[in-house]
Amino acid sequence: MLERELLTGSLMKRDGRSLAHNTLEEMRMLAVQRMTEGEHPDDVAASFGMHRSWAFKIRAQARGRGHGVRALRSTKGTGRPRKLTPAQEQRMLRWINGKNPMQYGFDFGLWTRNLVRELVQQRFNVTLSLASIGAMLARLDLTPQKPLQRAYQRDPQAIDRWRHDTYPAIARQAREENADIFFWDESGFRADSVHGRTWAPRGETPVVERPGQRQSMSAASAVNSKGAFWFATYEGGLSGELFVTLLRKLMFNRKKVVHLIVDGLPAHKKAVVKEYVASMQGKLTLHFLPGYAPDLNPDELVWSHVKRTGVARRPLRKGEKLGPRIHEQLAQIRQDPTLVRSFFRHPSVRYVSDL
Numbered sequence: 001m002l003e004r005e006l007l008t009g010s011l012m013k014r015d016g017r018s019l020a021h022n023t024l025e026e027m028r029m030l031a032v033q034r035m036t037e038g039e040h041p042d043d044v045a046a047s048f049g050m051h052r053s054w055a056f057k058i059r060a061q062a063r064g065r066g067h068g069v070r071a072l073r074s075t076k077g078t079g080r081p082r083k084l085t086p087a088q089e090q091r092m093l094r095w096i097n098g099k100n101p102m103q104y105g106f107d108f109g110l111w112t113r114n115l116v117r118e119l120v121q122q123r124f125n126v127t128l129s130l131a132s133i134g135a136m137l138a139r140l141d142l143t144p145q146k147p148l149q150r151a152y153q154r155d156p157q158a159i160d161r162w163r164h165d166t167y168p169a170i171a172r173q174a175r176e177e178n179a180d181i182f183f184w185d186e187s188g189f190r191a192d193s194v195h196g197r198t199w200a201p202r203g204e205t206p207v208v209e210r211p212g213q214r215q216s217m218s219a220a221s222a223v224n225s226k227g228a229f230w231f232a233t234y235e236g237g238l239s240g241e242l243f244v245t246l247l248r249k250l251m252f253n254r255k256k257v258v259h260l261i262v263d264g265l266p267a268h269k270k271a272v273v274k275e276y277v278a279s280m281q282g283k284l285t286l287h288f289l290p291g292y293a294p295d296l297n298p299d300e301l302v303w304s305h306v307k308r309t310g311v312a313r314r315p316l317r318k319g320e321k322l323g324p325r326i327h328e329q330l331a332q333i334r335q336d337p338t339l340v341r342s343f344f345r346h347p348s349v350r351y352v353s354d355l
Helices: 002-008 021-036 041-047 052-063 068-072 086-096 113-124 130-139 156-177 240-251 271-279 299-309 322-334 337-345
Strands: 180-190 216-223 229-234 258-262 284-288
Touching (some): 021 041, 021 068, 041 052, 113 130, 156 180, 156 258, 180 322, 216 299, 229 322, 240 271, 299 322, 322 337
Parallel strands (some): 180 258
Antiparallel strands (some): 216 229
16 A cells, blocks of 8 residues: 555655655565565666665665665664763762762852753763753752751761660650650741742732731640640740740649650750759659751641641731631640641651650
8 A cells, every 4th residue: 555655656756754764664675575576776766756776775775794674674763872871970970969069169059950060071071951961860860859958067976866865765764754755846926927839820920918917926835746735825035934934834733744855945944944843853854855956856847737737828817816826726736636646757756756
């Protein structure tokens, strides 16, 4: 059928580049078969609408030593070869993954395609386009992501001791005393903060209405791996005296001994706090997390949940106050022990267990 169609169009010369690979392959096979049966190459080429040299060329290919008809098969084009070898790309992965560009003399702390291109130029004396850099990073399974911020004062050895020595010792002591372990933290809230994203036409930034009057509120909470949750709201910043007031509320009518784990906020270490803890005669003990390691505190995950699902998602209505909204949301968390326990399943706090 193909031969009959090509014969009808033999009055015009064809451009082989405009034909599909499978069509060209079938044409070559038919042409060689007809020339093998005795038909002249000029006639074969004319019947297919091709230049006469085409028939002679494919006949020579078919007669080539060690090739035969295989030489007429279509092959996939290899494209332009890459300028970096696979081994060089793997070296780039080792240099980029988990490393800071400033380690290589750059004055910027985040990897961009431009910086990667400069590193390739420096190390391999090869110039690549930004598109090629992006393709290479994709092959290396690297994607652009928003990094987590971590203080450079962070002490990895202190964090390791906390995970493997300090906290297990606190947990053993709490078990011997039949005591409770709580993690404590404070946070601030604003009525005009908006978290998350929403859909809108491309190029048209959406507008979220919020109260024009600024409202702020602070809160403290204590969370337990068994699902217990305590909270209190207050205005302004935390002082040593206010911390003691909140501790009194936490300990009111509490029968069990409490081991309370807090961060190193100055208000937590004031003399008035030490005096109050001493007055509790062992019923309350404070333990301090390593510095600059908020990820060790599961109560941080409580605040993250509150800020992602509360006022930031549903702004205050006209006449509505921030304080009652925050109190309501924290009260809902207190009534959901399953949710509270879920905060302790995060990878950063899985070390927490009441042994």
